[in-house]
Amino acid sequence: MSDFLATMEAGSRERVRAARRAVSEAALVERAGRSAIPPPLVLDRSGFDLIAEIKPKSPSLGRLLPEACDVPTLASGLREAGAAALSVLTEPEAFGGSLDLLRRVAQAVDAPVLRKDFLVDPYQVAEARAAGASGVLLVARLLDDTRLAEMLRAAHELSLFTIVEVFGEHEIDRAARHVLDAPGTCLLGVNARDLVSLSVDRGRPARLLRLVPPGITTVAESGLRSAEDAETASSLGFSLALVGEALLRSPRPEAAARSMVDAGRAARGRFGAFGGSFVAETLVAPLARLAREAAAALSDPAFLAENDAVLRSWAGRPTPLAEAPGLSRALGARILLKREDLAHTGAHKVNNAVGQSLLARRLGARRVIAETGAGQHGVATAAACARLGLPCRITMGAEDVARQAQNVERMRRLGAVLSVVEDGDRTLSAAIGEALRAWVADPVETYYLVGSVVGPHPYPWLVRKLQSVIGREARDQVLAQEARLPDAIVACVGGGSNALGLFHAFREDESVALLGFEAEGAASISRGRPGVLHGAMSLVLQDAAGQVKDAHSVAAGLDYPGVGPEHAYLAASGRVRYEGVSDAEAIEAFDLCCRTEGIVPALESSHALAGARRLARARPGITIVVGLSGRGDKDLG
Amino acid sequence: MTAGGARIEGALRRAIDARRPAIAAFLTAGYPDRARFTACLRSAASAADVVEIGVPFSDPVADGPTIQRASGVAIRDGMTLASLLEELRAGAALSAPVVLMSYVNPLLAYGPRRFAHDAAASGVHGVILPDLPLQEQDLLAPDLRDASIALVQLVAPTTPPERARRLALTSEGFVYAIAVTGTTGGAAGDAAPLRRAIAMLKEACATPVLAGFGIRDASHVASLVPPADGVVVGSALVEAIDAGVEPAAFLAGLTR
Numbered sequence: 054m055s056d057f058l059a060t061m062e063a064g065s066r067e068r069v070r071a072a073r074r075a076v077s078e079a080a081l082v083e084r085a086g087r088s089a090i091p092p093p094l095v096l097d098r099s100g101f102d103l104i105a106e107i108k109p110k111s112p113s114l115g116r117l118l119p120e121a122c123d124v125p126t127l128a129s130g131l132r133e134a135g136a137a138a139l140s141v142l143t144e145p146e147a148f149g150g151s152l153d154l155l156r157r158v159a160q161a162v163d164a165p166v167l168r169k170d171f172l173v174d175p176y177q178v179a180e181a182r183a184a185g186a187s188g189v190l191l192v193a194r195l196l197d198d199t200r201l202a203e204m205l206r207a208a209h210e211l212s213l214f215t216i217v218e219v220f221g222e223h224e225i226d227r228a229a230r231h232v233l234d235a236p237g238t239c240l241l242g243v244n245a246r247d248l249v250s251l252s253v254d255r256g257r258p259a260r261l262l263r264l265v266p267p268g269i270t271t272v273a274e275s276g277l278r279s280a281e282d283a284e285t286a287s288s289l290g291f292s293l294a295l296v297g298e299a300l301l302r303s304p305r306p307e308a309a310a311r312s313m314v315d316a317g318r319a320a321r322g323r324f325g326a327f328g329g330s331f332v333a334e335t336l337v338a339p340l341a342r343l344a345r346e347a348a349a350a351l352s353d354p355a356f357l358a359e360n361d362a363v364l365r366s367w368a369g370r371p372t373p374l375a376e377a378p379g380l381s382r383a384l385g386a387r388i389l390l391k392r393e394d395l396a397h398t399g400a401h402k403v404n405n406a407v408g409q410s411l412l413a414r415r416l417g418a419r420r421v422i423a424e425t426g427a428g429q430h431g432v433a434t435a436a437a438c439a440r441l442g443l444p445c446r447i448t449m450g451a452e453d454v455a456r457q458a459q460n461v462e463r464m465r466r467l468g469a470v471l472s473v474v475e476d477g478d479r480t481l482s483a484a485i486g487e488a489l490r491a492w493v494a495d496p497v498e499t500y501y502l503v504g505s506v507v508g509p510h511p512y513p514w515l516v517r518k519l520q521s522v523i524g525r526e527a528r529d530q531v532l533a534q535e536a537r538l539p540d541a542i543v544a545c546v547g548g549g550s551n552a553l554g555l556f557h558a559f560r561e562d563e564s565v566a567l568l569g570f571e572a573e574g575a576a577s578i579s580r581g582r583p584g585v586l587h588g589a590m591s592l593v594l595q596d597a598a599g600q601v602k603d604a605h606s607v608a609a610g611l612d613y614p615g616v617g618p619e620h621a622y623l624a625a626s627g628r629v630r631y632e633g634v635s636d637a638e639a640i641e642a643f644d645l646c647c648r649t650e651g652i653v654p655a656l657e658s659s660h661a662l663a664g665a666r667r668l669a670r671a672r673p674g675i676t677i678v679v680g681l682s683g684r685g686d687k688d689l690g
Numbered sequence: 691m692t693a694g695g696a697r698i699e700g701a702l703r704r705a706i707d708a709r710r711p712a713i714a715a716f717l718t719a720g721y722p723d724r725a726r727f728t729a730c731l732r733s734a735a736s737a738a739d740v741v742e743i744g745v746p747f748s749d750p751v752a753d754g755p756t757i758q759r760a761s762g763v764a765i766r767d768g769m770t771l772a773s774l775l776e777e778l779r780a781g782a783a784l785s786a787p788v789v790l791m792s793y794v795n796p797l798l799a800y801g802p803r804r805f806a807h808d809a810a811a812s813g814v815h816g817v818i819l820p821d822l823p824l825q826e827q828d829l830l831a832p833d834l835r836d837a838s839i840a841l842v843q844l845v846a847p848t849t850p851p852e853r854a855r856r857l858a859l860t861s862e863g864f865v866y867a868i869a870v871t872g873t874t875g876g877a878a879g880d881a882a883p884l885r886r887a888i889a890m891l892k893e894a895c896a897t898p899v900l901a902g903f904g905i906r907d908a909s910h911v912a913s914l915v916p917p918a919d920g921v922v923v924g925s926a927l928v929e930a931i932d933a934g935v936e937p938a939a940f941l942a943g944l945t946r
Contacts (some may be wrong), residue, residue, distance in 0.1 A: 097829065331794060334751045335714045335846035335871060338853070476758065482749065489751045494872035495849060585795045585821065586749060598770040600748040601801025 056113065057147075057584065058248040062195055064146055069174045078176050080615070085211055086181045091187035091497030094165045094214045095597030096139055096236060098272075099323035101287040103314045104167060104272070105131040105306075106297030107158060108142035111151030112569050113251060115148075119299040124154060125161030130307040132164045135314035138187070140167040140295055160187030167216070169196060173370060175207035179629045185311065188214035190242065194221070194249075195229045209237040215271055216295075216532065220257070225264045230271050241269050255282075258351065280309075280316035280561070287317035288348035312561055313315075314621075319517075320348070320441040322510025324622035327592075330509035333584045343416070343512040348399040350412055351518055363407050366417035366521065367440065368397040370404075372523075373651050374530035380650025381664070384668035387676040389539065391527045391555060392653065393683060398433045398463075399553040400683030401523060402504060406433035408519035409502045410441055418500035420444040424488040426453055428460025429609035429683055430504030435467035443500075448472045448487040450480040453609045460687050478603045479614045481547075485587050505548025506617030509588030513617050520554025527678060535669070535676065541566040541668055544680035545660035546631065547575070547611035548618045551682035556629060566630070570664035572606030573633035577616040578624050580633075591618040607636040608656035610683075616673035638663040643685065655683035694815035695840030698787045699722045702864055703900040705920060711945050712920025713926055714740040714864075714900055715937065716791065716901040720769025721746075722931065727764075728777065730937050733946035734927070735784040739940035741866075742818065742922060745771050745792035752793075754875035756925040762886030771796045771805070778812040789816040789863065794829070802830045806837035815900040816840035816863045824857060845891060847871045847884065853885070865891050865899045867918065874923030876904045879913050880915050886920065889917040911944050 065412045076084075081492045096102050107128060110116045128139050141158050142150035150170075159166045165187030165462065171180065181189045192206055201217070201403055219228045219242070232239045243258045243265075245584060255276045271288040272293040283294050303309035315324075322328045322344075330340055350356040364370040367682060374575045380388040394402035413421055422436050423445070425431030436615055438445035446548060454461055456472050472491075477483035485507070492501040503512040506520075531539055532587040542559055544552035546569040559565045571578060581592035586601055594614035595601040606612040623629040642662035646654045654662060658681050663680045691699075701726050705712035715738035716779040733880065735741045742887070746761035746769055753761065771792065790809065797805050797819070809817070817839060818913035820828065827841065834841050845854045848871060858865050867888050891899045901914045902922030911921050923944060930940040 080758075215741070329826055330822060330823065331826055332822055333846070334823055334857075335848050335868060337825075337846070338848045431759075477749070486749055486751050490754075490873050494876065496871070582799075584798055588821070590708050593795070595795070595799065597799065598772065598910045599796035600765060600770075601795070605805065670878055 054089060056249050057060070057251050058171070058192070058194060061144065062173060062316070064144070064169045065173050069454045072180065073176060078179070081176065081179045083185060085182040088183060088185070088214055090253070091159070091185060092163060092165045095190060096292065097318070099318040099680060100292060101317035102137035102293045103135065103283070103297040103310060103317065104138045104140050104293055105136040105310050106140040106142065106169065106295055107302055108297055111223065111298065112147045114298055117298065125157055125308065128158045128162050131310050132162045132378045134307040134310035134311055136164070137293070138165040138167055138622045140190070143168055143170045152180060155186060156184045164523040169474050172204065175204055178204055178207040178211065178213065180215055182211040186213065188216065189385070190216045190218055192248065193219050195222050198227070203643060205231060205235040205239060209235070214238035214240070216240045216242040216605065218244055218274065219261070222243040222246050222264060224262060225261060229269060231347065233266070234665070240272050240293065241265060242272040252343070258286065258291065259627050262290055263640050271596065280312040283313040283350050284316035284320045288320035289352060303366045308487065308561065315482060319514050319619065322514055323633070324619045325625055326509060327590050327618035327621040328513060328582070329590050330588060331590065332588045333493055334351050335493050336496055336509070337516050339519065340509055340511070347412060347418055347511050347515045350415055356411065356415065357668045360408050360411055362375070363411070364404065364557060368403045368407055369395060370522065371526045372396050374527050374534065377650050379482055380646060383645060383649050384666050384669040386665070386675045387674070388665060389531065389678045390678065391523060391678055393523060393551060393680055394652065394658070394681050397427070397684065398436050400429040400433065400655065401520060402430040402433040402439070402683070404522055404554065405516050405519045405550060406430065406437040406502065409515070410434070410437035410443065413443060413500035414441055418443070419498040420446065421500050421502050422446045422448070422488050422491050423502040423504060424481065424484040425447045425504060426484065426612060427608065428453065428457040428464065428687060429610060429657070431654070432460050432463045432467065434504070435464045435469035436471070437481045438502070439467045440565060446470045446472060446491070448474055448484045448491065449473050450478065452479040452481045453481065453484070457609055457687055459627055460513060466619070480609065481606070483602070489587065505550040506553050507548040507615060508590060513589060513619055516550050517553045517619060518558060520550050521557045523551065523554040523680070524558030527555060533677060538562055538565050539678045540672070540675035541568060542678045542680070543568045543661050543664045543668060545569070545611060545657050545682060546571050546616060546620060547613050549617040551680050553619055557681040560628065567628060568668065569631045570660045571631060572608055572611040572639070572660060573635045575604035575606045575611050575613055576633040577614060578620060578631040586615040589618045591615055592621045592624070606641065608660065610655070610657040611660065632664065632667070634663045642666055652681070653685040653689070654681055655685045656688045658682045692835060692840050692862055693847040697815045698740055698840055698863030701787050702919060703889065705739045706898060711915040712898060712923040713738045713941055713944060714742050714789070714901065714902070714920065715934045715941055716742040716744060716922055716924030718746055718757060718928060719762055719774045720764035721760040721928065722763065722769050723767055724769070726782070734785070734937040734941060735786040737941040738786050738790055739920065741776065741784060742789045742791050742798045742924070744795050744924070745790060746775060747793040750793065751874055753876065754873040754925060756875045756928050760928050761871040765902050770798050773825055775812045778814065782841065783813060783928055783940060787815040788813055789818060790814055791818040791820065794819055794822045797830065802833045806833040806839055810837040810839055813840060816842050818842045818844065818866060820844065824860065842866050844868055847887065851890065854891060855894040858891045861895070862898055863897070865895065865897050866922065867891060867899055868903050869901045869914070870904045872903070874903050878904050878910065887915055888914065892917055908944050908946050
């Protein structure tokens with residue numbers, strides 16, 4: 054039985070014949086037309102949605118739903134988790150489904166339900182509607198042009214949406230033509246699984262997507278195993294992902310669905326109600342190009358391999374994760390330090406500077422501009438640009454230039470031109486404003502290398518992707534060294550790139566508490582309100598009239614009245630807890646780390662150490678990973 | 691079309707029909723100070739076809755040095771969106787329709803629905819939102835529509851042609867063609883591509899097209915009108931006020 058699809062087709066035809074004998078097509082259509090109009094497919098404005106699929110078993114994996122599974126409850130949970138629609142397999146032999154199963158799901162949830170099967174006859178479209186479905190999936194390979202058009206028309210007449218599914222490159226043109234001609238809502242599904250051989254080619258959807266003409270809404274099917282896969286599919290341009298096995302095999306299908314929805318929308322720059330792209334029209338097209346190119350680069354194995362090689366050979370990765378015995382004794386908890394201070398140029402900032410400088414070169418940029426607060430991002434950018442021979446200009450507030458003199462000298466030695474900003478708050482916020490203005494004057498040849506998870510899409514997503522190496526390493530290291538996950542992870546939060554980079558790999562580990570510590574005088578999350586600053590909707594320190602307030606912190610890198618939009622979302626969702634740390638607490642923790650560990654931490658990172666101290670008091674003896682985001686030599690001047 | 695859009699377009703049509711460049715005059719609210727702003731506004735309204743009032747914002751990333759400075763002065767002087775709306779409501783009606791130009795955050799802080807209602811009650815006919823591109827406009831557009839306030843769309847030199855046509859068709863009152871790749875008040879580049887872009891906008895829609903950003907003097911205006919129907923003048927007007935020139939006199943000089 055080498056051709057799976059042929060077997061399915063034969064079974065499908067047999068079932069239609071049998072069904073027709075029992076109920077005539079006219080009677081069925083009449084009954085379907087009389088049933089209540091099913092809920093329509095409504096897509097989220099972020100541009101990404103999930104269709105969660107329910108199937109009792111599959112030919113590749115065997116049984117997926119336990120006999121005792123309460124399918125309506127499962128379906129409600131998946132809807133609750135953010136799925137735009139549910140898909141129910143109705144094929145009985147290989148998938149164990151039925152129209153009755155679909156009927157039960159449609160009755161249980163107030164959501165559109167898709168009939169997924171190997172449909173060959175308009176009779177089956179009417180069956181779907183009569184069972185309460187809102188849509189049907191049509192496998193293009195099973196239907197000639199006449200039949201496919203007939204099925205699409207039948208679906209439209211019954212108010213059903215349709216997905217025309219392809220899995221071969223040569224099918225795209227024909228399917229796209231039908232999708233564009235079809236009345237009503239019609240989407241194009243791209244299956245990573247070859248339905249003849251059942252093999253999965255995870256690169257296929259991206260390859261096929263490039264052949265799809267504009268104006269078509271696409272669905273990625275099969276082969277999506279994780280939230281990261283959903284993120285990649287979305288970043289490449291898929292508007293929906295249809296996922297079954299990864300959800301049904303998860304111990305917590307609802308959480309897995311939620312993660313996929315969140316990840317897919319993050320790739321579109323939407324973090325719940327936060328994020329977006331609030332920029333001058335002049336920057337809209339350059340940012341759209343950057344988003345496209347960044348997504349392509351981040352799913353290009355050659356780009357990723359080069360990025361990884363530079364991080365290893367030039368930036369000194371992986372950085373160690375090591376127990377800090379002195380701090381552990383002093384704080385009464387097991388403290389593990391993730392040593393980003395040991396990365397080249399002295400902070401985590403280099404991870405982002407390496408990736409984005411390679412992206413700048415890929416985009417053909419002639420020069421790079423970047424803002425800096427504490428100077429760490431400026432130094433990292435200057436170094437990465439020197440390595441690639443890209444001219445680089447750094448904007449920095451006059452107050453920060455005065456208090457971070459050592460980093461100013463390093464940037465100059467690395468060949469960067471410094472623009473000192475005397476306006477506004479004369480710190481990081483003013484430097485970002487000035488960099489944005491310089492970019493708007495030359496958005497095509499200048500690459501703006503944003504230093505944190507802030508700004509318009511794609512920056513918050515792009516910078517988090519590049520910084521996630523911190524958490525990926527830390528998770529592997531802690532599991533290798535401790536054979537278990539830590540109880541908590543703490544990091545300091547200014548814009549929030551080191552925190553997101555460290556947290557991201559642990560976001561689905563429910564047992565791990567994630568805590569972010571802001572400077573008390575710059576606590577946008579604890580004390581801010583939703584607002585738009587520097588291109589994104591996030592939490593912003595502002596007065597009643599919407600004017601942005603000046604932030605104040607002893608740590609220049611935290612001295613910012615906004616925060617990355619993903620942090621605003623993680624705070625709202627409750628996954629991460631955020632607290633403020635005073636200058637005095639941070640300085641105390643700084644001294645303690647110097648004396649007990651022989652490590653001079655950055656003042657920014659000292660906020661994380663102060664947070665760990667507070668946490669250890671509340672929960673003595675626990676294991677805490679602390680993001681030591683940078684070294685403090687710069688703060689000794 | 692909204693009533694506000696019709697009023698703005700009507701005022702511009704009078705200039706177009708008289709075969710002279712339409713002039714939209716931009717002033718930062720509360721600059722140089724509260725009292726002189728009121729006088730400048732009346733003077734500008736007497737000479738311009740439309741007046742555009744900038745709501746000062748702490749982080750004006752689309753503005754060049756002149757408007758940045760004016761915003762800073764106005765904020766320090768206590769100017770807010772609320773006090774501007776109050777002043778417009780209480781004062782005698784202006785002879786030209788009023789368009790507010792604001793970054794989105796002050797409007798969000800005020801509340802979109804409340805803003806639309808109060809702005810309409812204060813005689814505001816349209817708004818220009820330089821950091822709220824088309825794909826984010828769901829945040830405000832429905833409330834503005836309900837209050838009959840026009841939403842003016844900006845088109846930049848970097849905007850791809852298809853999007854430019856869409857913006858032109860969506861825009862109400864007029865289409866704002868950004869004349870420079872950069873911030874307000876920036877130095878003019880080559881006029882030829884700009885003239886071509888404006889001609890394309892004129893073909894795409896029946897709404898008047900005004901060019902703005904960095905428009906400085908009469909010869910500059912003459913180099914863009916036609917194909918443009920007129921210009922928006924901001925930084926140069928603020929600088930003229932700094933130099934002690936009466937706004938009406940400066941504006942009259944632009945079309946001589």
